[in-house]
Amino acid sequence: MATQECLWLKRLIREMMSTLNHPIQIYCLSESAINIARNLVFHACTKHIETHYCFVQEKVLTHDIELLKIRTKKQVADIFTKALAKAKFESFCEVLGVINSKFPLRGSVKF
Structure with missing residues (x-):
């Protein structure tokens, strides 16, 4: 959900300013969630994650978003x-x- 909202805001800003080429930074507490999003390899421990949740992975790969760890x-x-x-x-x-x-x-x- 946060990813979709950030991408919508990015499109809005791009329409108004026409320059916003860097990825949006999204802060996450879970190091595991960040690693799963960065690594597209199928793991036994992630087999329960449905394919429509791969949206975040896709956006990380296309550099639309950047996931950062926050303490x-x-x-x-x-x-x-x-x-x-x-x-x-x-x-x-x-x-x-x-x-x-x-x-x-x-x-x-x-x-």
């Missing part, structure tokens, strides 16, 4: 899926550009 400590997507310590939560918010609003969340009337 667990740097995985910003964890902010959406895990309970995080305050410091890590705040640093991920900063990376995403989310700011702490100083305005009150509830309306009030002062006389």
